[in-house]
Amino acid sequence: MSDRDRQGAPRQAPGWQPSNWQAPLELEPVRPGPGANEATPQTEPTGDDAGKFANLSLSHWNWTVPGFIGGVLALILVALAFDASDLLSRAFASSYAFGAAVAGLVALVVIAALKLAVDEVISVRRLRRIDALRDEANQLLAADGHGAAGAFATTVSRFYRDRTDIAPTIETLNASINDAHNDREIITLIDRQVLAPIDQSAYNSVLRASRDTAIATALSPSAALDVVIVLWRNLKLVREVATLYGAKPGRFGSWRLMRRMLGNLAVAGVAEGLSHVAVDALGGSIAAAISTKLGQGMVNGLLTARVGVATMVLCRPVAFTAENRPGLRRIRTELLNVPKEVL
Amino acid sequence: MSTKFPDWNNLAGFGEKVLDQALGHVGTLAGRMLEGNVRLGVTGLRRAGKTVFVTSLIDNLIRGGRLPFMDVVAGNRFLAARLRSSPDRSAPRFAYEKYLANLTAAPPHWPAATSGVAQLRMALRYVPGSSMRRSIQPISTLNVDVIDYPGEWLMDLPMLNQSFADWSALTLELLEHEPRRQIGARWLHWLSTIAPDKRADETATKEGASLYTDYLHACRRSQANLSLVQPGRFLEPGELAGSPVLTFCPLPLPEATARPGSLWEVMSERFDDYKHNVVRKFFVEHFSRLDRQIVLVDVLGMLNAGPAALHDMRMALTACLEAFRHGRGGWLSKLTGGQIDKVLFAATKADHIAASQHGNLKNLLDMLVSEARNAIRFEGATVDTMALAAVKCTETVTTEHQGRKLACIQGTPLGRQKPTVLFPGSIPDGPDLFPEDVAQPYRFMDFEPPAGVGRDGRGLPNIRLDQALNFLLGDRLV
Ligand SMILES: Nc1nc2c(ncn2[C@@H]2O[C@H](COP(=O)(O)OP(=O)(O)OP(=O)(O)O)[C@@H](O)[C@H]2O)c(=O)[nH]1
Numbered sequence: 001m002s003d004r005d006r007q008g009a010p011r012q013a014p015g016w017q018p019s020n021w022q023a024p025l026e027l028e029p030v031r032p033g034p035g036a037n038e039a040t041p042q043t044e045p046t047g048d049d050a051g052k053f054a055n056l057s058l059s060h061w062n063w064t065v066p067g068f069i070g071g072v073l074a075l076i077l078v079a080l081a082f083d084a085s086d087l088l089s090r091a092f093a094s095s096y097a098f099g100a101a102v103a104g105l106v107a108l109v110v111i112a113a114l115k116l117a118v119d120e121v122i123s124v125r126r127l128r129r130i131d132a133l134r135d136e137a138n139q140l141l142a143a144d145g146h147g148a149a150g151a152f153a154t155t156v157s158r159f160y161r162d163r164t165d166i167a168p169t170i171e172t173l174n175a176s177i178n179d180a181h182n183d184r185e186i187i188t189l190i191d192r193q194v195l196a197p198i199d200q201s202a203y204n205s206v207l208r209a210s211r212d213t214a215i216a217t218a219l220s221p222s223a224a225l226d227v228v229i230v231l232w233r234n235l236k237l238v239r240e241v242a243t244l245y246g247a248k249p250g251r252f253g254s255w256r257l258m259r260r261m262l263g264n265l266a267v268a269g270v271a272e273g274l275s276h277v278a279v280d281a282l283g284g285s286i287a288a289a290i291s292t293k294l295g296q297g298m299v300n301g302l303l304t305a306r307v308g309v310a311t312m313v314l315c316r317p318v319a320f321t322a323e324n325r326p327g328l329r330r331i332r333t334e335l336l337n338v339p340k341e342v343l
Numbered sequence: 344m345s346t347k348f349p350d351w352n353n354l355a356g357f358g359e360k361v362l363d364q365a366l367g368h369v370g371t372l373a374g375r376m377l378e379g380n381v382r383l384g385v386t387g388l389r390r391a392g393k394t395v396f397v398t399s400l401i402d403n404l405i406r407g408g409r410l411p412f413m414d415v416v417a418g419n420r421f422l423a424a425r426l427r428s429s430p431d432r433s434a435p436r437f438a439y440e441k442y443l444a445n446l447t448a449a450p451p452h453w454p455a456a457t458s459g460v461a462q463l464r465m466a467l468r469y470v471p472g473s474s475m476r477r478s479i480q481p482i483s484t485l486n487v488d489v490i491d492y493p494g495e496w497l498m499d500l501p502m503l504n505q506s507f508a509d510w511s512a513l514t515l516e517l518l519e520h521e522p523r524r525q526i527g528a529r530w531l532h533w534l535s536t537i538a539p540d541k542r543a544d545e546t547a548t549k550e551g552a553s554l555y556t557d558y559l560h561a562c563r564r565s566q567a568n569l570s571l572v573q574p575g576r577f578l579e580p581g582e583l584a585g586s587p588v589l590t591f592c593p594l595p596l597p598e599a600t601a602r603p604g605s606l607w608e609v610m611s612e613r614f615d616d617y618k619h620n621v622v623r624k625f626f627v628e629h630f631s632r633l634d635r636q637i638v639l640v641d642v643l644g645m646l647n648a649g650p651a652a653l654h655d656m657r658m659a660l661t662a663c664l665e666a667f668r669h670g671r672g673g674w675l676s677k678l679t680g681g682q683i684d685k686v687l688f689a690a691t692k693a694d695h696i697a698a699s700q701h702g703n704l705k706n707l708l709d710m711l712v713s714e715a716r717n718a719i720r721f722e723g724a725t726v727d728t729m730a731l732a733a734v735k736c737t738e739t740v741t742t743e744h745q746g747r748k749l750a751c752i753q754g755t756p757l758g759r760q761k762p763t764v765l766f767p768g769s770i771p772d773g774p775d776l777f778p779e780d781v782a783q784p785y786r787f788m789d790f791e792p793p794a795g796v797g798r799d800g801r802g803l804p805n806i807r808l809d810q811a812l813n814f815l816l817g818d819r820l821v
């Protein structure tokens with residue numbers, strides 16, 4: 001059959017990419033190979049070593065600082081171990097029961113420390129995976145091809161597999177994708193169906209946090225307290241937002257994230273300089289001009305908002321597009337209501 | 344005080360209630376008045392896929408389960424769609440239920456070719472996107488009017504702007520070239536036996552018209568699948584079957600001015616009669632006040648039929664589209680007064696090729712309609728092109744063939760029972776569509792609708808129907 005069908009094949013047709021031209025033909029109705037037919041391909045291309053992807057924030061890996069910190073930490077650990085063994089032997093010497101109690105305490109400390117460490121490692125890995133996902137999405141969008149994004153959709157669904165709140169949207173996503181969608185369309189679907197609802201909740205978190213900071217710092221009596229409030233609320237916000245996107249940061253991880261994000265306010269495209277923040281806040285409201293305290297509150301609120309939005313940008317597995325990039329406009333109008341509420 | 348007016352609070356409550364009710368009434372009244380209307384013109388030459396498109400559009404809007412790219416659906420603002428009786432009673436209702444039954448029958452089959460005009464109104468209920476609009480009107484309605492008609496009738500549209508002499512000259516010029524010359528040989532022979540300025544004799548007139556009709560039928564049947572066949576009612580007479588309006592044919596211009604009663608005069612009168620009482624009536628009734636237009640183009644069918652068919656289709660499309668009012672221009676508007684501000688060109692039956700080829704199909708369509716598109720843009724309307732399938736009948740699968748990976752499709756070819764996997768050929772991404780040394784480079788097959796289609800209750804499976812609808816109606820559903 002295929003012989004007859006191939007009769008019309010050209011030998012050298014100009015402009016027809018002769019090397020890969022293929023005449024129409026009918027194949028045996030065998031099982032099709034693994035193809036682009038459903039959004040359930042098996043491979044998961046991004047493993048945990050995905051950190052090797054170009055990263056939009058982690059600066060060049062330099063061994064000196066981590067080497068120094070790691071060395072110091074290791075030394076402290078060794079010292080602690082010696083101390084602990086010393087402590088244990090002395091406790092056992094005094095009485096068996098006392099020794100057992102101390103041993104239990106030491107075990108608790110060690111296990112808790114291990115758990116913390118493991119959590120941190122997991123959280124760092126998840127952040128790296130998000131970076132890798134975003135890179136992959138960008139590559140797929142740039143290539144504008146067909147057939148590769150099904151695997152990406154699977155990776156994203158797997159990334160969110162233990163999130164019961166996202167499960168319905170993932171289900172909708174899997175039902176929506178069919179073999180005719182090209183890569184760009186599939187990524188758009190992921191963006192709209194899975195990530196847009198998360199964006200919504202994240203934005204609400206940011207809104208709440210920025211109002212909180214604005215009001216609290218406007219009312220707080222001392223500048224030192226301001227700093228504490230801002231730091232604490234921002235850290236909490238970063239954790240909230242990162243958790244919403246599935247980054248699950250640990251305590252230490254949130255710090256890292258926050259540091260990384262502060263360093264990236266510019267990259268994230270939200271910061272137009274702090275002076276701008278002040279102009280935003282002061283220019284909009286006479287009340288703010290009257291009360292410096294109020295003004296400070298609003299600056300802090302806006303700063304928090306920026307931190308929150310930057311976290312959204314950093315934690316999103318698919319980069320925001322020009323259309324859905326979260327803006328500060330709503331937050332700004334919200335903040336302008338703060339003076340009325342406080343006064 | 345409180346003893347004097349024991350019901351003061353209640354009174355206030357009562358007043359509030361009355362006010363509320365009144366406001367509610369005003370709200371619903373305003374809501375009625377604010378109901379949007381969109382007339383969607385589904386344009387397409389014969390067999391382009393209009394009937395199937397309209398059926399799938401209705402079914403998908405009613406069930407709403409396969410439209411992820413419609414913003415109103417993605418934003419969870421879409422409530423429901425219902426069929427409504429059309430305010431215009433001049434045409435029968437579009438038999439959506441019948442066509443859907445055809446497609447979902449066991450075994451499924453395609454709707455038959457359309458032989459008359461039909462229309463339908465659909466009401467879409469949705470929640471407005473902006474809180475401002477929501478506060479005025481918590482639930483909005485958009486009425487969408489669609490009509491379906493035989494594609495042949497569309498070819499009458501260019502005639503509206505022509506005199507009998509113009510039309511005759513153009514038609515005869517077409518007949519000078521192959522494949523038309525061959526197909527029309529018998530009618531051309533008849534033409535050589537008559538003199539248009541001699542007295543008309545009714546049997547000769549009838550014979551000419553009937554030979555010309557045969558010629559049109561042969562064009563339609565021909566391997567070249569010709570599109571530019573006029574007048575359309577000769578092929579699909581609808582309610583005019585056997586009517587004397589349909590007894591004319593183009594004639595060569597007589598040397599001297601034709602005397603009254605001559606064949607030329609008689610045919611010319613019938614042509615004008617046809618133009619005014621059939622064509623104009625149809626377009627004024629149904630194509631007036633179009634707001635949006637989708638132009639369905641069966642690019643793949645034309646590639647199958649070869650360069651002559653493709654060329655013919657381009658001419659036919661250009662001639663038809665000139666008439667519409669896009670933005671500010673277009674002479675059909677002088678009759679109707681509508682203004683189309685969005686036009687979508689869609690290559691239909693995209694499921695006949697592997698999905699990885701859709702990009703090339705879209706580019707090819709872009710190229711084919713580039714002139715019309717630029718003209719429409721120039722007039723200020725928005726234009727887009729797309730490759731779509733109203734009813735998706737195949738799956739794209741990858742198979743290994745002689746050591747190469749091929750993007751194939753799996754489906755049941757028309758007339759067969761069992762699904763098969765085939766490589767339908769590819770669409771070049773350059774302008775060289777028909778290389779000299781390949782006898783028949785394209786052989787895209789038609790497919791049966793898949794068995795059990797639409798059984799999942801989510802609407803007929805489709806390719807990019809949602810994106811098409813979003814382009815056409817999205818801004819009216821905000
Ligand atoms: N595979 C596939 N085939 C289609 C699709 N749409 C139309 N077809 C095929 O095209 C044929 C014509 O479709 P119709 O919708 O009847 O075309 P039409 O424009 O209404 O034709 P007229 O009524 O003659 O003007 C159908 O019988 C199908 O074989 C589609 O989405 N997918």
Ligand SMILES: [Mg+2]
Nearest residue numbers: 393394456457
């Ligand atoms: Mg039809």
